[in-house]
Amino acid sequence: MAKDITSDFFSKNIYDFKNVDDSGELKFLGKNPVVVDFHAPWCGPCRVLGPIVDELNEEYDNVDFYKVDTEKEMELASAFGVMSLPTLLFIPTEGKPSMSPGAPSKDQLKQIVDEKLLGKTNGIKEEVNKFNKIMNKIKDALKW
Numbered sequence: 001m002a003k004d005i006t007s008d009f010f011s012k013n014i015y016d017f018k019n020v021d022d023s024g025e026l027k028f029l030g031k032n033p034v035v036v037d038f039h040a041p042w043c044g045p046c047r048v049l050g051p052i053v054d055e056l057n058e059e060y061d062n063v064d065f066y067k068v069d070t071e072k073e074m075e076l077a078s079a080f081g082v083m084s085l086p087t088l089l090f091i092p093t094e095g096k097p098s099m100s101p102g103a104p105s106k107d108q109l110k111q112i113v114d115e116k117l118l119g120k121t122n123g124i125k126e127e128v129n130k131f132n133k134i135m136n137k138i139k140d141a142l143k144w
Contacts (some may be wrong), residue, residue: 001054001057001058002037002053002054002057002065002066002067003065003066003067004066004067004068004069005036005066005067005068005073006072006073006076007073007075007076010036010066010068010076012029013029013030014028014029014030014034014036014066014091015027015028015029015091016029017076017079017080028091028093028094030064030091030093031093032062032063032064032093033062033063033064033090033091033092033093033113033117033118034063034064034065034066034089034090034091034117035053035056035063035064035065035066035088035089035090035091035113035117036066036067036068036088036089036091037049037050037053037065037066037067037068037086037088038068038070038077038080038082038085038086038087038088038089039067039068039069039070039085039086040069040070040071040085041069041071043085043086045085045086045102045103046085046086046103048103049086049103049104050067052103052105052106052109053065053067053109055106056106056109056110056113059110060113062118063113063117063118070082070085080099081099082099083101084101084102085101086101086102086103087099087100087101087102088100088101088104088109088112090112090113090116090117091117092116092117098116100112
């Protein structure tokens with residue numbers, strides 16, 4: 001199950017969002033890439049996404065999944081400009097974080113984690129290869 005976290009936990013273990021350096025950049029404090037699910041108890045799509053985040057937390061041992069209740073942690077949600085719920089924050093170990101509003105399916109979320117956080121592009125390469133094979137067959141058929 002993904003851990004519900006507070007602003008203090010976030011500041012000590014992910015980003016110290018209260019102390020930005022002179023360049024305006026946040027320094028990542030974690031060891032693994034992170035997915036943060038900003039949610040609220042009254043939000044229907046959040047209740048759908050929550051169990052998916054919990055499942056992926058069990059499936060990925062190299063990505064940390066956390067949940068932030070925006071009703072309790074308004075300062076943290078505000079710091080990241082969360083305007084709609086649910087909103088997912090993706091934090092790679094290197095590079096800039098990205099945010100995505102809405103509740104993706106489990107497969108979509110796995111693809112985002114694999115590509116954005118783990119740098120896996122096999123799924124895309126496989127689809128491109130399939131497409132190229134089909135196109136080559138069509139070209140061969142047209143030559144006949």
